[in-house]
Amino acid sequence: MNNKKIDFSGRGMKLLLALIGLGGLLIVVRFIFGLGSVSNLSDGYPWGLWIGVDVLTGVALAAGGFTIAAAVHVLGLKKYHSVIRPAILTALLGYIFVALGIIVDLGRGWNIWHIIVFWNRDSVMFEVAWCVLLYSTVLALEFAPVFFEEFKLTAWEEKWDKYAPWISILLVSWFVFVMSGIPWYAGITFIILAACWFLFRNKLPRGSTVILLIMAGIIFSVQHQSSLGSIFLIVPTKLSTLWYTPYLPVNFLISAITVGLAMVIFESTISSRVFGVGLEDDVVKGLARVLPWAVLATAVVRAATLFQATGFKLDASGGQLASFFLEIIVGTVIPFIMLMFMGAGKSAKIIFYASAMVVIGVVINRINVSIVGIKIDGYPVYVPHIGEILITLGIISTGLLAFYIVCIKLPVFGKR
Amino acid sequence: MTNHWIDIQHADVIMMIGSNAAENHTISMKWINKAIENGSTLICIDPRYTRSASLAQIYGPLRSGTDITMIGGIINHALKNDKIHKEYVINSTNASFLINPGYGFDVEKGVFSGYDEAKRSYKKETWSYQLDGAGNPLRDMTLMDPNCVYQLMKKHYTRYTPEMVSGITGCPKDVFMKIAETFTATSAADKVATIMYAMGTTQHTVGTQNIRSYAMLQLLMGNIGKAGGGINALRGESNVQGSTDMALLYNTIPGYLKSPGPGDTDLATYIKNITPKTNDPKSANWLSNSSKYITSLLKSWWGEHAQKDTEGGFCFNYLPKGEGWMDHITLFEQMYAGQFDGMLVWGQNPAVGGPNLQKESIAFEKLKWMVVVDLWEHETATFWKAPGVKTADIKTEVFLLPAASSMEKEGSIANSGRWVQWRYAAIKPGDPGWHNDARSDLWIVDSLFKAVKAEYEKTPGKFAAPVVNLNWDYGTGKTLDLHKEPDVHKVAREINGYLIKDGKPAGQAPAFGVLKDDGSTACGNWIYSGSYVGWNSKEGKKSDTHFVKNSAGEFSNRLAKRINEKDEPAAQKLIQQGRASGMHLNWSWCWPVNRRIIYNRASVDMKGDSFDSNKWVIRWNPALDSGKGAFEGDVPDGPWAPGTKHPFIMVAEGYGRLFAAGLLDGPLPEHYEPVESPFGKDNPLNGMAFNPAILQYWKGTKLQCELNSIGECALFPIVATTYRLSEHWQAGAMTRNQPWLTELMPDFFIEMSNELAEKIGVKNGSKVKLSSARGNVTAFALVTHRFKPFNLVDKQGKNMVVHQVGIPWHFGYQGIATGASANMLTPHVGDANTNIPEYKAFLCNVVKA
Amino acid sequence: MKTSINQKGFLIDGTKCIGCRGCQVACKQWNELPAEKTEFFGGPGYQNPAHLSSKTYTLIKYREVMKDGKLKGWVFHKDQCQHCLEPACVSACIVGALEKTASGPVVWEDKKCIGCRYCMLACPFNVPAFEWSSINPDIRKCTLCSDRIENGLEPSCAKACPTKAIIFGDRNSLIKIARNRLKSESAKYHQHIYGEEEAGGTCILNISSIPLEDFGYPKNLPKTAMASFTQPALRSIPGAVIGLGAALGLIAFIANMVKGDEKDSSGQGDRS
Ligand SMILES: Nc1nc2c(c(=O)[nH]1)N[C@H]1C(S)=C(S)[C@@H](COP(=O)(O)OP(=O)(O)OC[C@H]3O[C@@H](n4cnc5c(=O)[nH]c(N)nc54)[C@H](O)[C@@H]3O)O[C@H]1N2
Ligand SMILES: Nc1nc2c(c(=O)[nH]1)N[C@H]1C(S)=C(S)[C@@H](COP(=O)(O)OP(=O)(O)OC[C@H]3O[C@@H](n4cnc5c(=O)[nH]c(N)nc54)[C@H](O)[C@@H]3O)O[C@H]1N2
Ligand code: SF4
Ligand code: SF4
Ligand code: SF4
Numbered sequence A: 001m002n003n004k005k006i007d008f009s010g011r012g013m014k015l016l017l018a019l020i021g022l023g024g025l026l027i028v029v030r031f032i033f034g035l036g037s038v039s040n041l042s043d044g045y046p047w048g049l050w051i052g053v054d055v056l057t058g059v060a061l062a063a064g065g066f067t068i069a070a071a072v073h074v075l076g077l078k079k080y081h082s083v084i085r086p087a088i089l090t091a092l093l094g095y096i097f098v099a100l101g102i103i104v105d106l107g108r109g110w111n112i113w114h115i116i117v118f119w120n121r122d123s124v125m126f127e128v129a130w131c132v133l134l135y136s137t138v139l140a141l142e143f144a145p146v147f148f149e150e151f152k153l154t155a156w157e158e159k160w161d162k163y164a165p166w167i168s169i170l171l172v173s174w175f176v177f178v179m180s181g182i183p184w185y186a187g188i189t190f191i192i193l194a195a196c197w198f199l200f201r202n203k204l205p206r207g208s209t210v211i212l213l214i215m216a217g218i219i220f221s222v223q224h225q226s227s228l229g230s231i232f233l234i235v236p237t238k239l240s241t242l243w244y245t246p247y248l249p250v251n252f253l254i255s256a257i258t259v260g261l262a263m264v265i266f267e268s269t270i271s272s273r274v275f276g277v278g279l280e281d282d283v284v285k286g287l288a289r290v291l292p293w294a295v296l297a298t299a300v301v302r303a304a305t306l307f308q309a310t311g312f313k314l315d316a317s318g319g320q321l322a323s324f325f326l327e328i329i330v331g332t333v334i335p336f337i338m339l340m341f342m343g344a345g346k347s348a349k350i351i352f353y354a355s356a357m358v359v360i361g362v363v364i365n366r367i368n369v370s371i372v373g374i375k376i377d378g379y380p381v382y383v384p385h386i387g388e389i390l391i392t393l394g395i396i397s398t399g400l401l402a403f404y405i406v407c408i409k410l411p412v413f414g415k416r
Numbered sequence B: 001m002t003n004h005w006i007d008i009q010h011a012d013v014i015m016m017i018g019s020n021a022a023e024n025h026t027i028s029m030k031w032i033n034k035a036i037e038n039g040s041t042l043i044c045i046d047p048r049y050t051r052s053a054s055l056a057q058i059y060g061p062l063r064s065g066t067d068i069t070m071i072g073g074i075i076n077h078a079l080k081n082d083k084i085h086k087e088y089v090i091n092s093t094n095a096s097f098l099i100n101p102g103y104g105f106d107v108e109k110g111v112f113s114g115y116d117e118a119k120r121s122y123k124k125e126t127w128s129y130q131l132d133g134a135g136n137p138l139r140d141m142t143l144m145d146p147n148c149v150y151q152l153m154k155k156h157y158t159r160y161t162p163e164m165v166s167g168i169t170g171c172p173k174d175v176f177m178k179i180a181e182t183f184t185a186t187s188a189a190d191k192v193a194t195i196m197y198a199m200g201t202t203q204h205t206v207g208t209q210n211i212r213s214y215a216m217l218q219l220l221m222g223n224i225g226k227a228g229g230g231i232n233a234l235r236g237e238s239n240v241q242g243s244t245d246m247a248l249l250y251n252t253i254p255g256y257l258k259s260p261g262p263g264d265t266d267l268a269t270y271i272k273n274i275t276p277k278t279n280d281p282k283s284a285n286w287l288s289n290s291s292k293y294i295t296s297l298l299k300s301w302w303g304e305h306a307q308k309d310t311e312g313g314f315c316f317n318y319l320p321k322g323e324g325w326m327d328h329i330t331l332f333e334q335m336y337a338g339q340f341d342g343m344l345v346w347g348q349n350p351a352v353g354g355p356n357l358q359k360e361s362i363a364f365e366k367l368k369w370m371v372v373v374d375l376w377e378h379e380t381a382t383f384w385k386a387p388g389v390k391t392a393d394i395k396t397e398v399f400l401l402p403a404a405s406s407m408e409k410e411g412s413i414a415n416s417g418r419w420v421q422w423r424y425a426a427i428k429p430g431d432p433g434w435h436n437d438a439r440s441d442l443w444i445v446d447s448l449f450k451a452v453k454a455e456y457e458k459t460p461g462k463f464a465a466p467v468v469n470l471n472w473d474y475g476t477g478k479t480l481d482l483h484k485e486p487d488v489h490k491v492a493r494e495i496n497g498y499l500i501k502d503g504k505p506a507g508q509a510p511a512f513g514v515l516k517d518d519g520s521t522a523c524g525n526w527i528y529s530g531s532y533v534g535w536n537s538k539e540g541k542k543s544d545t546h547f548v549k550n551s552a553g554e555f556s557n558r559l560a561k562r563i564n565e566k567d568e569p570a571a572q573k574l575i576q577q578g579r580a581s582g583m584h585l586n587w588s589w590c591w592p593v594n595r596r597i598i599y600n601r602a603s604v605d606m607k608g609d610s611f612d613s614n615k616w617v618i619r620w621n622p623a624l625d626s627g628k629g630a631f632e633g634d635v636p637d638g639p640w641a642p643g644t645k646h647p648f649i650m651v652a653e654g655y656g657r658l659f660a661a662g663l664l665d666g667p668l669p670e671h672y673e674p675v676e677s678p679f680g681k682d683n684p685l686n687g688m689a690f691n692p693a694i695l696q697y698w699k700g701t702k703l704q705c706e707l708n709s710i711g712e713c714a715l716f717p718i719v720a721t722t723y724r725l726s727e728h729w730q731a732g733a734m735t736r737n738q739p740w741l742t743e744l745m746p747d748f749f750i751e752m753s754n755e756l757a758e759k760i761g762v763k764n765g766s767k768v769k770l771s772s773a774r775g776n777v778t779a780f781a782l783v784t785h786r787f788k789p790f791n792l793v794d795k796q797g798k799n800m801v802v803h804q805v806g807i808p809w810h811f812g813y814q815g816i817a818t819g820a821s822a823n824m825l826t827p828h829v830g831d832a833n834t835n836i837p838e839y840k841a842f843l844c845n846v847v848k849a
Numbered sequence C: 001m002k003t004s005i006n007q008k009g010f011l012i013d014g015t016k017c018i019g020c021r022g023c024q025v026a027c028k029q030w031n032e033l034p035a036e037k038t039e040f041f042g043g044p045g046y047q048n049p050a051h052l053s054s055k056t057y058t059l060i061k062y063r064e065v066m067k068d069g070k071l072k073g074w075v076f077h078k079d080q081c082q083h084c085l086e087p088a089c090v091s092a093c094i095v096g097a098l099e100k101t102a103s104g105p106v107v108w109e110d111k112k113c114i115g116c117r118y119c120m121l122a123c124p125f126n127v128p129a130f131e132w133s134s135i136n137p138d139i140r141k142c143t144l145c146s147d148r149i150e151n152g153l154e155p156s157c158a159k160a161c162p163t164k165a166i167i168f169g170d171r172n173s174l175i176k177i178a179r180n181r182l183k184s185e186s187a188k189y190h191q192h193i194y195g196e197e198e199a200g201g202t203c204i205l206n207i208s209s210i211p212l213e214d215f216g217y218p219k220n221l222p223k224t225a226m227a228s229f230t231q232p233a234l235r236s237i238p239g240a241v242i243g244l245g246a247a248l249g250l251i252a253f254i255a256n257m258v259k260g261d262e263k264d265s266s267g268q269g270d271r272s
């Protein structure tokens, strides 16, 4: 990455640009003729691909950011430090494109700021929105040093050092206030975090700046990763018991952590190829050692909650069952076997494919919860419109392109 | 209706037969629901399970065209098991009357005595009472004489066994028995049933006899004249009651007076011909007053020109003396034969609603001109550009006059219960911002008449006098005025009638009792006399509010009265004493003389006590009228003390007619198959296939035979019926142009059973092709459990399965909701007495389209 | 949300309904809703359109009831917003654009809505509808004619109903009427007042000769408000945040400081 030139001539790149162009065009159509013109969404199935993939999956795949940050900074597993930046970048871009997906999906996207003004504390969505908003801020702060570095903004770096921890503290406290409406809850939050600041002040490299940012990031992530599951708690009669359980938020959180790990492996493997940065073998191997246990944990919790919800009395259609087994086999059984018994310790290939399958498994899970698992009588079953698929591809392509550009232009993979 | 909508709530049993009131008279269901809440039983008898049936406790299926068999079976059950209201039957019906011994019914031939095969009609001499020396009917109060009506009926209906009923109608025997038992339980003096009927009853070759059979059943049960009883014709178009009162039909002139015929050479002859006679002093024989009504009518029409000895007496000879049939089918047959130059199509759409449209749409083409007065440019107005029509070949000149809708007009409207209510215009057709081209029908008539009169005055031609002498002043002046609407109050006052002094109007007639046959009164319609009583020139100016009273403290325009009986202490007091509620004697006005339940004298015994003290209609109160006694409650059928006059005052003998010579096709209803029957020519009940007294427009002249073939059951094995849906109105112009209603029922469809669908290989929503001997149409198939094939037994005793399909007839090619018209399939075949088309039972075939 | 005593609602009695759809048209008329383009029929019987939508706030559904292969009845049901006492849609709405008014109606506020359609997902009866081909789409549904109620009129559909199958009144007295009917004509009714408890109770109370589930209403609908499924998770958040903050601080302290001042293995020591 010495030349810092972006190569637009490759075949992959051309495809990306084409998808982006097509998606963009369809988004224009969508904003002129309404959602119905490019989607198969209906009054029975008000949510489709954009929520299922762009939003739910996007957020889940961005979980690598907080997972690695937690490992490095909270658990002190410093050897994973090298993947932090790419992970955070993935997360940041992930959220930006989640936001993009939401804007496309929202009937009145231009009113999105209403969530700041009109509060409905009873709404899970309200919580998710605030969380995502605040977490994006934190992510931006987490990623800011990369900018400062690149553009040598030393003055900014100092300011960042000074204010970032307090901004984090305030954001979390504010969130507690937003969610509870009770000022002294926010006060307690403030005091605890301030105490951490005090505790870590001058003790860690960069004082307590990084650790507080990371803590805030983890808090917000844990909240909204799980809350994305809570969103579906309100549809006990619509969502098949294959997925519906009061512990949906737990399932969502734990699978998000798992997919976060998988995503880091997946994405750093690819990056290393694309950008030619050497991957530290033991970083990937280390993550790959944890991953099967995370997969297992996810599966165990899932099984327990499934049993708790249904006692295995299932209420599902054939298609739903098929999709359920696909999710389990692709996302759990196969990768677990690959990672545990197929020499994952040696083969980077196996690790890569296994983690890819974990990622796909979670994608299927999110699609299952939000689309396949829901059946509404009297409406033709929802199948995404080609327009929805193209717009989704366009958004994803934009994300990839942005990731590529940022990685080339900014020191994502360490200082040069 | 003998009774009225609100009164249905008092019925113990409601038999809805030949009506689908839930869909076509929805508001009636409010009262039916109320009755059911109070424990009443709703019986619904219909070839298909309708929205009415959905509320019924008993649903009786029957193949179209077999009502007489069904009712005959119930009558048989009642007579056999003595389930009749004896006291009522003896005192109020002609059951005890002895009939001419020459009378009889020949089961082998299937005809009553007196049938003339060549003329296809009856000589009715034998359908008569045996008379005593004074000329009064002989009676046997024990009902034992073999020639008494009761015994003749018993004999006639023995053939109508439950097995026979089930084999012909297709109604399972157990269901039939349940119906018979439930209904005849109302023969108890204090139990009452109502019968609600409409087009499912009338639109048959035996339509009139169908109604007769219902009426007879009600007489046997003693249910006529009572609250919750009666025989209730649910009228169709919103003001069809008013239209018939005003002589919409060709066979009457206003007030149900008979239209004069060629034999009525002058007024005196006419009066002699129409006035029933009796020698029985206890018979009120109300129609003996006919001379007064016709004279007042003539006076009203030709005013000062109508003098005692002008033109056959009071200008009687100004009236046309028509001969023969002039019904819809006949007119269109004549039109098809080229016998008309022009036609006024005024508020109807025969290009959808008329029977046998193949033929009728060609009939239009034979006209030189056609004037359509309507709200919409409907199929009739556009017949010359119908799909498949060669417009260039059609020479008919069509004029379309836009009419103002009911919301834009003030005036009266008569509902089924004979209540004539005054309505106000919500907006006037000429109001700014409104479509200014439309005019009220009254304006159009007024202008048209003035123009015609001007023509006659210019060139008198052959017989100008009736036109130029016509009494015509509705406040718009002598010449055409585009913007002046006629005064509808003047019309209403003329209909009510007025006294004449020195050749000038001298105050409104208070009731038809004052009408005279000496030229001193004028009345546009005697049965409406008493409706608009309080007018004098001063009051006329403010008479548009319904609270204006005349000098006697009476309402000027009784039609406009709106006093709920809840707000009337007197009514409330009577209701507490058991009078049936819901009579609303001071809400609007009801003909005749505001009587809400007609034949109500039959609801009391010889002492004047009601058969039902809990919901009586009238009762004799000896304390009233300063101790002379009077009826209280509803307006009685005459003020006379109980026992002094017979109850049925509109017939000469004063008794309800179980045996009646009035109809053309028999004194007792007998089952004949529809002209197109799945039994072919074999009527299981007698030797005659179909009604022997009907006109046969598929025989005779070549023109008649054209396009009016009758189908063979071998080629067209499926019974078809046509009917209405809540969501559409009639020929459809008013609803198929309405997006909200179109959304509900966008397409032409037919209903059929799962069994038939399976047989012809179609599914719900498939397209099917229906054909009859006249034509064919394509429709969506609605496959439903609400249709079931009928298990019938033919004349030879063989079981057979007969399918029936149902066809809504509202569709046409104009408007938003379009589709084929059911009447492409129906024949020019009608009832023996009225020639109303047999829309309800014909044969067809259905195949996958 | 507290159930106020004087909440208004309907008692819809399917046994009195004749499926005439006067209500359906009256609703369109009052609310000035356009007609939908339909073909043949959109559901069993004469049903049209196929479902509630932004143009159709209420809909009559038709069911042929069979028993032992024989037709036992033809039953009609009026579908519409049930005006839940504690509406899922209201709890779900991110910006509080849906509001439960004190007198009963659940109404939508144009100003606030962002068009996320979570209300649609959340409603157990699939009531809120979206304008799929509008640039500025509204969420639309039955308002219980709150504009009429406010002016002392009964809702348009109830007014139009010829059979009194829809009666408008205080929820409490409607429940009494419903109970009376179930008792006095017990054979006629499926013995249940749908809406008395479903989803925490609704202002629309339905009685019929068959279970409402046969009209596609959710099976096993809980008796508690739908919000009760999300509330525990939501209410736990502030506590969870505080707890998580403290826990993270503690772990970080143990991992980073108690374990000793481990050197940054990557040697970056930077701000990430
Ligand atoms: N919504 C609506 N209401 C209307 C009208 C309309 O067009 N639309 N039209 C108005 C007019 S003008 C009229 S005349 C009335 C007519 O009112 P109805 O007479 O109730 O109307 P139909 O639907 O023609 O026929 C009634 C029933 O007769 C049944 N039927 C068919 N054949 C037979 C039979 O042989 N015996 C028996 N017992 N039943 C049979 C049919 O299945 C049908 O259900 O409705 C008036 N009301
Ligand atoms: N197959 C079949 N055919 C049938 C029947 C059946 O059961 N089966 N039923 C028959 C019966 S009972 C009837 S009554 C006839 C009905 O047949 P039609 O009378 O031909 O049918 P409508 O559609 O009622 O026609 C009334 C017309 O009057 C117009 N109109 C409304 N208000 C006004 C007004 O104020 N002034 C004027 N000038 N016009 C106005 C309307 O727009 C409409 O076009 O159809 C008959 N045809
Ligand atoms: S006149 Fe109108 S409001 Fe009255 S019952 Fe008939 S349709 Fe209903
Ligand atoms: S029925 Fe649905 S839309 Fe209506 S109040 Fe209840 S949750 Fe909201
Ligand atoms: S679509 Fe509008 S009303 Fe529905 S939940 Fe979202 S913001 Fe609220």
Ligand code: SF4
Binding pocket: C026, C027, C028, C030, C031, C057, C058, C080, C141, C142, C143, C144, C145, C155, C156, C157, C158
């Ligand atoms: S209450 Fe009003 S908005 Fe709701 S269905 Fe009835 S008429 Fe329509």
Ligand code: SF4
Binding pocket: C016, C017, C018, C019, C020, C021, C022, C023, C024, C060, C076, C078, C160, C161, C162, C163, C164, C165, C166
């Ligand atoms: S108006 Fe009344 S009777 Fe007619 S469909 Fe609606 S609820 Fe049923």
Ligand SMILES: [Mo]
Binding pocket: B236, B237
């Ligand atoms: Mo009619």
